[in-house]
Amino acid sequence: MKIKYFHFLLVGGMLACAPSAKMDTNTAIDNSPQPLLTLGEEKIFADEFVHIYTKSQHFEGAEDKISKANFDKSLDAFINYKLKVIEAVNLGMEDSDEFDKEFTIFKEDLKKPFILKYSLQEGEIKKAYSRTQEVLKASHILLQFPQNASRQDSIAVLRMAEKIKAEAEEGADFNQLALEHSDDPTAEENKGDLGYFTALTMVQPFEDAAYDLSIGEISAPILTNYGYHIIKLEDRKPNPGEVRVSHILVRTNSADPVTEDRARQRIADIYTELQKPNADWNTVVENFSDDQSNKNTGGKLPWFGVGAIIPEFEKAAFELKDKGEISSPIKTAYGYHIIRLEDVREVPPYEVMEPALRSKILRDSRSSLIQTQVVAMQKSKFGYQENSGLIENIKPQIDQALGKSLQAVKSELEEKNLLDTTLITIAEKDRSVRDFIRFIESDQAVVKTSPQKFFQPWFDKFIQAELDIAEEQELLQNNEEYKMLVKEYRDGILLFSLMNDMVWQKALLDTAGLEAYFAKNQERYQWKERVPALIVKMNKEEQLSKVRRFLSNKAYSSRLKPAVEDQFLNDYPGLFELEDGVFEHANHAVLQKVDIAEKYHELKQDGRSHFLVLGSSIEPGPKKLSETRGKAIQDYQETLEKELIAELRERYPIQVNEEEKERVFEIIKK
Template sequence: MKIKYLCLLTLGIATACSPASKVIPADSGQEYQYLMTIGNEDIPAEEFLHVLSKSRDFDDESQKLSNEEFEENLSLFINYKLKVKEAEALGMHKSEEFRREFETFKEDLKKPYLLESSLREGEVRKAYNRLQEVVNASHILLRFPSNASKEDSIAVYNMAKKLQKKIQDGEDINQLALEYSQDPSAVKNKGDLGYFTALQMVYPFEDAVYELKPGEVSNPVLTQFGYHIIKLKDRKPNPGQVKVSHILVRTDPADPISEDHAKRKITDIYTELQKEESSWKEVCQNFSEDQGTKQSGGELPWFGVGSFIPEFENMAFSLEEPGEISAPIKTPYGYHIIRLEASKPLGSFDELEESLKAKILRDSRSDLIKEQVMAMQKSKYDFRENLSVSNKVKDIFDNYLPGDLEAIKNEISHQQLLDSTLFSTQNGKKSVADFIQFIKADEVVVKPKAKQFFKPWYHKFEEVSLNEAEEADLMKNNESFQLLVKEYRDGILLFNLMNEKVWQKALNDTSGQKTYFQDHQEQYQWEKRVGALVIKVNQKNYKDSLYAFLKEKPYSGDLKKKLEERFLKQEPLAFTMEQGTFELENHPVLSKVDLGKELQDLDVNKSLYFVALGNTIPSGPKKFSETRGKVIQDYQESLEDDLIKTLKEHYIIQINQDEKNRIANIVVKN
């Protein structure tokens, strides 16, 4: 992905998108002024102002440009537009590679501007606000019979209303749940769900609970499981998350003796933990029966309210200080002793935003958002459906299997419906032929069932068509989006041109590199150099022994290795070293040495250095192999200069001085 280059390539001036930038749409009816014309293309003055405004607020006098900076930016802008113009002239914008890359970028660029994004942001905010509290509720679930008729559904609803009335009249919801609820867990918990928070229940259930006050009973709430009657018992601030360790002694419900044995064992373990010399980890490893955690001291991951069974969770959240150990508690798994390791409050919105978005994408509210988006799009983009045609097409589809698309098409053609309009938006009409081609293209994920072939494909066709209408509306009427899309489009073209004409050419043209090196030999010269070992002393107590060692060993290529063997194996941080051939003037330590002394100590920036010197090498030309990287870089710059020169000769550039002065009055310091 070439996104990392766009910050540099999109004009080479600034980066972030400025919401304050303005460009006048071509069809707005306003007079559209141009800053310049390159070849046959007019470049709007507002496009240049948009670029300049990215990293500066020109309402602030201190952020305005000098005349020199303005002219430099204008020159860069001209060069940029010349390169984009040349890329288009070479047909780079028509290539399949460009189309794919640009469409990928555009999909990402438009997301913040879409109706769906604003709705999803609202759901994320709502979920985070709900996370501030935990709620305690009980419920009764009434399921629908299999293959339920409309009458069956009404009967279930009426029963739910009767139970609601009983609870409101004072009957105990938990006793009623034991008698009536069809939630399998009601046999054990009597419908008591304990404490939970947002994103832990199905969305309609959560929505209903958070609308209740403690003591209130809901109307029947419809979910995919059936009708629920919910009573809210309590709501309180979310305590955040805890990290605990535990020791488990299991029980076997089928063996009465195991209960008594487990109770005695957990009591003995708890007594052992009270001893001052006891080790939690050792006791856990020796006695815990949770095979998945005992070797790590019983440690469990961080968790919040609603993540564990209530008995365990309630005790975990009752512990206050890290290291505090609970008394033994009973759960369906057996007996536990819990130790608090750490606790932390609920994270900030910024910390939780991405995880909330991911959860909502997997949640049923994601489908709800899509339904709301489609309803808003249909209203905003003047969606009109031709029901008589769509019903006829549906009837034809329902007589065939999904694989019989050609037969379906032939039947539709026979009934002269291919060119008929299914629906229209302000973006245009969609015909039956368009719909069939959409299915044949198979570019979207649709999983139709036999005898339900038409409905899912038609719904997806509507969805894609409405999204196209929304994108077309953005491109026509949203100035910020127009500028951003153009910026990325031109940035990709610029990258492709530079990559072909400059960067890769310079990298691959070995002959050109050598010719450039030979023609510019004076640029590639060594200053006076010296072979040296430079030692920075980190621990001063090694100073004397280090100096004594160096005094007996003249400079050689293996001197560094000898020092490592002698000193650093025992004390690796005593000193650091660099050895090689260095230019004297460019080295912070060697620039200060006395070349007449083979061994010397220096104080540089309050640090002690020992320097062992070898042979001095006079200044002279570099070999190509010694400076190839710099040659390639310079060669690239030369190719770019040549490219700009050629483009300026090829394309006529005309500057509108009035518009240039107008922009200068906005961005240049007085």
């Protein structure tokens, strides 16, 4: 079931009778304690009607003001909608597993814009996009920790990093220091030079530090999973965007000097070949490139930006200025390349880049950091407390759950009267050890554990789940927009279920009911006067006379169409299009222009020549159900819906608070 269905049902369907206009969706409504409607035992307040109404009605000027009659129609449609929802609830549709599964999925999507995690994610995405407007050039020195490093080892590495930073700031050559001290395996070749890069191409702590530096500035030691980094910012400039290039590759073997020399000579010969006036790039690529993945497609590579590809290749690619320009041969770790520029484009707008940025952020270390921040903020907001003494008591036993069984551990805790002891408190609500055990038993997520660490991963997940529940409950209590959205979609699922069971599927499956309805309403399904006809619509005029000679003396029959096709289309494919059947001539764009008493016609329609061969006319008469089944089912559905509404209006007494109704009308009118 798609979200779009609910906009159709709740807004389009419910308020279809309302005027088409534009109204400010921020219209304020006083949350009066007086209900606008009472349907059976259920009270409906004005804010719900206004929320649904303002999603479809928008007013631009004074001339668009809603009339009292149209307002009454909209309210009447809203009453019908709410009656259906009430009936669905009373039929137990809200208690079904199908409803619960579907509603849970929708709630997860609906709450995203309102929760802390989404807010922090949006902040990271916008920060990343802002950083993509620039590219940085930096060098670094990496100092890694020894294996199984102790705290003293870590401090020693930090002290060494601080010493190297001091030397660099005192004037020592940074790249020489990188060559002497860096544990980065590429330092022997690049002396710590990382080239240009932009956002989301480095680990987050490194990126954050680099973007905070001024040109020439050296950072304090920055800790990442790789060790401590000392960063020197060499340059920063506007992002040149992305390039699309194609290339020719001649692979090399650095361990074999003979192969290296041959590759160098071969790439030089290819480059000379490309200088010839009649040289064709695609042909040269196909004949000489060693890149099997694209040699048959002109050597084309995907779009890429700064920091996304090996530096030597990237540098040569971005130095090309004109489309079709070819680089001189360059050397990379893969071999020798000749690069041709195919196209360039600027950094895409935020709306285009947002999905890719979000995906990258959710897949890198930023995601864990965001989650850590969310949990910390939730703990503070909802007054999180934990029973640390109890945790220390039960942790060793629960850690044994993999070796024994969770049920055995549960029994041991019950014997010690610990199961109903408060483990944590969130939003003044206690969660017991029993709640925690039940969470482990029922949760379907995969949690990485080990025989020594079973408790902590599950406990962290339990805390996170309970904090998320508290946040959602707080939203439902205090955020009117979210509360209305949840109610709207909950009601939408119920409405869909009721209509599907009692109207749509019933009309499709109730064959006897449909036949009875059709027989009772036969007068609605009548043919007007019809005529059998073959209509030939010419696409080409050159064979017009031949088609005329063939058709002008023919009588209409069911065999005429295949005869015309056999006569012409084998020799002249696409010469014409054929329309063959029995038509209500008064409603047909071509037939309505001719006298059906005459059996052969020629005419021009929309600039095309038409030949018509007609049979004997058929008098008006009743349609068979098989001839109009789709329309009959649609009409039967409308009848079933009207009958359902009438029954619900009879079963659930309707009371309208006229004073509240007038107040809402005046607010909307203004």
